[in-house]
Amino acid sequence: MMTLRYLPRSEFERAGSAPGDSYALAKLFADMCRANAIYMIMRAGSGHIGTTFSSLDIVSWLHLHEVGAVVDPPEGSRHPIYFSSKGHDAPGLYAVLTAIGRLDFELIHALRQLGGLPGHPDVSIPGSVTNTGSLGMGISKAKGMVEAARLQGQRLPTFVLTGDGELQEGQIWESLQGAANRRLGEITVIVDHNKIQSDGWVSKVSNPGDLEAKFAAFGWDVARCDGHEPEALASILRRARSELDVPLVVIADTVKGKGVSFMEGIAEGEQLYGFHSGAPNIDVFNRAVDELLDRCDARLDELGLEPLRAELVGVPDRREPVGGHRLVSAYSRALCEQAELDNRIVVLDADLVLDCGLIPFAERFPDRFVECGIAEQDMVSQAGGMALEGLLPVVHSFACFLSARPAEQVYTNATERTKIVYVGSLAGLVPGGPGHSHQAVSDISRFGAVPGLVAVEPSHEDAVGPLLDLCLRGFPQSAYLRLVSVPVDVPFALPYPYVPTLGRGTTIREGGDGVILGAGPVLLSEAFAAAHALTADAGLDLRVVDLPWLNHLDADWLAAETDGTGLVVVLDNHFSKGGQGQMVLAALASIGARIPVMQRAVESVPVCGRNDEVLRFHRLDRRSLAQDILLVAEQSVR
């Protein structure tokens, strides 16, 4: 248990009614929101501090003075709306919305919990007008909203916050010209230009060059200001309101982690920013809150007001546990081993060097590491060009992004019959905290149908090396390696040596009454535990088979594996449509098997929450699986 501090609503009301000028009060308000945002992140165990803090002076000013019900719109206009295109600054937005009473204050205790506040914005939350978290879509979304309002006879002033790393996405530039051509002056984009993205300084990852010249060349009005000085922003917005027919971009110079001295910028000697995502430890939290509250108190003191009174609350530490199987770490080692053997291997990354386990490779083979920035389409087509020139590219991002953003580029590469290995981490339902933009549960459907491509998912640290070896050297086709990122206490072992065969699975638990088939450490661990419970509680003895192949199946193996069995259960850490389970069931029909079958998979947009909550909601946790399997087993015996 940890004791955390947060500021109750009453303190915001007290500070908000202070006599100071509106700019000073907005800065005070933003610091108070910083304290509550970091409280929310600590309590959730994860969240993006750096970007939340860099944007909070902007978000605070907009909500106190520009959007929602706070300003009277000109005739024919609606109340202005606001949303963040990057979305991972959501804790800051929630801190603001709860502080001003647009969102139930009690929700600050439930970030990234089921029924609470999602890790990235969702339209189910008041004040979240669109779903974001997948980068680069915000300006397009705003265009659609504004055009729709116009069609309905209204003008809808719309503020969109973007990141600066986000500007690497092609969709940003795809969206700009049309807004200028159609004179969508209702749109104001504010770039939270904090100069740091996931992989380090934006200028080093993919230098954006002269941003002002770029936006201007696309026909936009451009302004620039200090993003931590509300007066500067307010003055630009006042001026802009008089010219309503050209969209405006404000490049707001900000500091990542602004407000807490030791969270500002990249620490001396480090390559990465220390507070991009994840929650700090309790000491760091306390130092940060001390600094924030001290500054707030000093400001209140100048106004003749009492210091802030924070509330205390004891909560469990929800940061990622130590231990468990970490597939990404195993991948990291295996990739370096392969690269030693084959100098055709070149690694491409889209701003996720840490999460994709690429730091060891980048340090050991700097010439063979290509940092592409947040530009998945460009990355995948570059990989295509490299493969045509004889290299063996290994291409990385989160599974949700890698399978979707460059889907057409992956397909085009496949038509060239070259060999490329795609590696998607953060696969599946969990972690459940970031929400549906990051929960990759449709990646198999997209990669699985790419002609010639083999999709595979290891279940265990020991499986990663052999499967990567197969992907790189075992067959001529391109491959998709799907990696769960959360650490898992995998309760089963694989045979040693583990020699996977394309289309065939490995028994990880014996049992004569039926067979459970699935892939990956999360579901197989749940299935393994469910099988044990069923044996113990109901005498039902199920075999559990690790089938790492997501889109290839050896029909003879399947026939032998299921011959005479009483029940086949297929599990997917994925939508039922286009997943492995559907392939297995179709194959059972093809081989003429007549066995009772049961499928459990994700059937709706994933919920956001703690990992255990999310698995339980989708009935993919061990207890739900055991219950549901028992029900089907009893029916099929009848």
Next chain:
Amino acid sequence: MMTLRYLPRSEFERAGSAPGDSYALAKLFADMCRANAIYMIMRAGSGHIGTTFSSLDIVSWLHLHEVGAVVDPPEGSRHPIYFSSKGHDAPGLYAVLTAIGRLDFELIHALRQLGGLPGHPDVSIPGSVTNTGSLGMGISKAKGMVEAARLQGQRLPTFVLTGDGELQEGQIWESLQGAANRRLGEITVIVDHNKIQSDGWVSKVSNPGDLEAKFAAFGWDVARCDGHEPEALASILRRARSELDVPLVVIADTVKGKGVSFMEGIAEGEQLYGFHSGAPNIDVFNRAVDELLDRCDARLDELGLEPLRAELVGVPDRREPVGGHRLVSAYSRALCEQAELDNRIVVLDADLVLDCGLIPFAERFPDRFVECGIAEQDMVSQAGGMALEGLLPVVHSFACFLSARPAEQVYTNATERTKIVYVGSLAGLVPGGPGHSHQAVSDISRFGAVPGLVAVEPSHEDAVGPLLDLCLRGFPQSAYLRLVSVPVDVPFALPYPYVPTLGRGTTIREGGDGVILGAGPVLLSEAFAAAHALTADAGLDLRVVDLPWLNHLDADWLAAETDGTGLVVVLDNHFSKGGQGQMVLAALASIGARIPVMQRAVESVPVCGRNDEVLRFHRLDRRSLAQDILLVAEQSVR
């Protein structure tokens, strides 16, 4: 039969050895290539004349003097390479490559035929270094090639031709900055700035603004010239070769259809360009060739040479037949009817107004028609914004593009639980002429797994209206309407009135020995004919069922439909993975049916060719289906 003219290789050799200056000879060569390119398009029955002609002076100069084996590369450099990112100018490239002997001359008689020259570039063809046809990927591909060459100690000068409409794709802008930052001076991009795209003037579809300022803002060297004056281009390229560390873009001002007076630009009073794709009639062909050859002859005469001697050849007219079921026309009418009923309907298009059947809508409801240009990601996210604001967006492109380029945007929209209807035309294997970039056979896998979305494909003109009505008004979810574009002589009728039910099919032919399930006019027509042949030739009486639902199935209906039947055949105008057939087979396993099954689907990258050739190659034509079904039926009886 038509009699066509082309210029034999010997005439190119004769003209090429003429004494004139190299610029004049290049212009003569380009006109001769225009004559052969239009011959190839006429013989194929389709192809893109306008863009082929606008680019041919550039492509000719590059191949005669800059790329391939014709120039001595500087030390440490390879021979320069060239490719077109837009790809639909392929007939011009083939005309050049056959004329200079880099490609077997006889191939000019086999454009868009199986074993001949594909409609868009494919790496199997000498001189085609990468697969294109899907827009916006070329610069990224070049970056990968150049980086790969550098890693292998070489400099690879690379020329990439793009369209100007193509610059609307976000990937273009996503790719530019990295090339400048990494100082990839080996890359020269030439923009074939012919000012006309599929939907009309580029400046009207989506005005690109100041292209020079835009490229310069992304750190590129920018030059501009008349793209029909080789001397101007050569002088820029000579100058650029001395500065090898900044990538260069040459904006080449060209004329769409250049070289034939009545094909140049958009005709008076027309909105669309008349020669974007498709072959003209024989009279137009003859007038065009007369004009080209007359100009060539005049040039030869100035050089003191004899006029050109064209060869004559009789060929069948392969242009699209008149008649047959045209689903896109039926859609066009149905959409207007729906729009009359519901003023929330708004239509979005990505530069395919004619092919998607949107001209009547755009004329009748100009305020509710949004032309997005070649910007599918922006279009889909705009639709998302419109849906959030209460409109009912109907979003259009070719199925190959709509399912892939904006896959993540479609997914994000789905998580907002709004209602959007996506309409993809040009679905499936045929037309087989454009090649794999345009043959949409993985769209169901992508759309099918979008949470909540219903994917549906009409088989008959009479089905289009009722299914569109269901998509718009029959259920709350978003929908994907998949439309075959080729006219089909559909041999079956649907019951009148046709009242489709979600997840259930309609019998279009009775039969007691087994059942064939499939969707769409192409495969159902082939299946219908195969079933007739099997009854007549083998006494095997198969029922044929039109199952328009691609990702939803009513299990009770399926159980009743297949109960007691001897064979179930599932057909997909799509890859087997992620298609309708896999869903049906999985459902058969789930309901515990034990029936011999057979699946026929696309199993490899689609071949390019005439429609009959392509269907036969993939064994989805009536004759192959009858043979293969008979084989399975005989085995399953045994």
